[in-house]
Amino acid sequence: MDEQQTKVGLSDDELATHPTVYAADTLKDQVAIVSGGAGGIGRAIALLFARLGAHVVLVGRDQAKLDALAARLGDKASAHVADIRDPDAVKALFAAVWGEHGRVDCLVNSAGGQFPQAAIDFSVKGWNAVIDTNLNGTWYMMQAAAQRWRDAKHPGAIVNIVVVTTHGLYGIAHSIAARSGVIGLSRAVAVEWAPLDIRVNCVAPGAIETEGWNVYTSEARAAYPRSNPMMRAGSAFDIAEACVYLAAPSGKFITGETLTVDGGGQLWGETWTTGKPDYFRGG
Numbered sequence: 059m060d061e062q063q064t065k066v067g068l069s070d071d072e073l074a075t076h077p078t079v080y081a082a083d084t085l086k087d088q089v090a091i092v093s094g095g096a097g098g099i100g101r102a103i104a105l106l107f108a109r110l111g112a113h114v115v116l117v118g119r120d121q122a123k124l125d126a127l128a129a130r131l132g133d134k135a136s137a138h139v140a141d142i143r144d145p146d147a148v149k150a151l152f153a154a155v156w157g158e159h160g161r162v163d164c165l166v167n168s169a170g171g172q173f174p175q176a177a178i179d180f181s182v183k184g185w186n187a188v189i190d191t192n193l194n195g196t197w198y199m200m201q202a203a204a205q206r207w208r209d210a211k212h213p214g215a216i217v218n219i220v221v222v223t224t225h226g227l228y229g230i231a232h233s234i235a236a237r238s239g240v241i242g243l244s245r246a247v248a249v250e251w252a253p254l255d256i257r258v259n260c261v262a263p264g265a266i267e268t269e270g271w272n273v274y275t276s277e278a279r280a281a282y283p284r285s286n287p288m289m290r291a292g293s294a295f296d297i298a299e300a301c302v303y304l305a306a307p308s309g310k311f312i313t314g315e316t317l318t319v320d321g322g323g324q325l326w327g328e329t330w331t332t333g334k335p336d337y338f339r340g341g
């Protein structure tokens with residue numbers, strides 16, 4: 059992080075009142091677990107899902123952050139502390155939620171992240187922290203959700219928030235490896251779990267303005283809005299609406315897919331999370 063940390067992205071009030079294309083009862087009576095639910099993208103998902111009728115279970119490691127958002131949502135949300143890297147904590151989370159609500163309809167895995175560093179300098183510990191969070195943690199959540207759905211003969215939908223992997227994203231190779239793993243895993247289990255009426259999809263955000271950006275230098279952050287042909291950053295609300303599309307009946311014939319929400323960034327544009335090296339500046 060650098061000294062120029064600022065509040066970025068839409069406020070909770072803006073997210074809660076943002077116009078949406080979805081009907082108010084789109085997710086009526088559903089129960090959705092959102093990991094990273096108090097993070098920048100996760101809170102947009104939580105606020106929209108709750109607005110569309112779901113009860114949202116907010117998951118993260120920071121009780122106070124979760125409680126603050128849950129308090130805003132009243133009986134539309136509850137807070138559960140769990141580290142997704144701990145498979146026992148994940149099992150306990152699902153036991154608690156099923157015990158409390160008797161159902162889960164949807165899991166959104168938005169917990170994740172990475173730090174910018176040239177791959178050649180990754181330490182073993184740093185590499186493992188990113189793989190463990192983004193690949194292993196996501197998998198523990200997916201498997202726990204699917205086992206419960208299988209045992210209860212209940213349909214389910216999983217949406218994994220990943221990263222656009224098609225042309226790197228220089229400076230976060232550990233995350234690209236982990237997210238490519240999640241995308242491949244999602245495609246594989248989409249087939250295995252179709253007989254269980256479980257759909258598994260991913261959303262790959264481009265530059266989405268959230269406080270998560272504070273892990274990057276101000277120079278890198280300043281370039282993100284120019285990383286796509288729309289020449290602007292997206293908002294967490296764009297990701298939230300994509301998640302609804304895949305989780306709700308609108309996505310009922312979609313599984314194993316990755317929906318890229320990046321303003322065309324994978325087609326044109328470049329992203330240097332550690333700053334653009336002189337070599338690529340030409341001249």
Ligand SMILES: CCCCCCCCC/C=C/C(=O)SCCNC(=O)CCNC(=O)[C@H](O)C(C)(C)COP(=O)(O)OP(=O)(O)OC[C@H]1O[C@@H](n2cnc3c(N)ncnc32)[C@H](O)[C@@H]1OP(=O)(O)O
Pocket residue numbers: 059170171172173174175181183184185187188191222263264265266269270271273282285320323324329331
């Ligand atoms: C095309 C479309 C365009 C798209 C254009 C897109 C542009 C934006 C791209 C992406 C944006 C986002 O994802 S937004 C952000 C999402 N949120 C985040 O990234 C959250 C911030 N990240 C993290 O919390 C951490 O990085 C993470 C590893 C995931 C968490 O794990 P832990 O808590 O275990 O990590 P820590 O204990 O802090 O660190 C563990 C070890 O990791 C290493 N480590 C951690 N931070 C480090 C650092 N800054 N530099 C070096 N090494 C570091 C050290 O070895 C640490 O050990 P020690 O040496 O012993 O300390």
Ligand SMILES: NC(=O)C1=CN([C@@H]2O[C@H](COP(=O)(O)OP(=O)(O)OC[C@H]3O[C@@H](n4cnc5c(N)ncnc54)[C@H](OP(=O)(O)O)[C@@H]3O)[C@@H](O)[C@H]2O)C=CC1
Pocket residue numbers: 093094095096097098099100117118119120123140141142143168169170171172191195219220221222262263264265266267268269270271
């Ligand atoms: N913003 C962007 O431009 C982009 C974001 N993404 C991805 O989207 C996802 C959400 O990003 P965003 O909301 O911006 O980032 P944030 O950092 O704001 O949110 C990430 C959330 O994940 C939670 N989390 C992290 N590790 C764990 C863990 N081990 N167990 C439980 N919860 C954990 C954090 O909560 P706590 O620390 O309290 O546990 C935090 O609330 C991430 O995977 C991110 O990499 C992808 C592309 C672009």
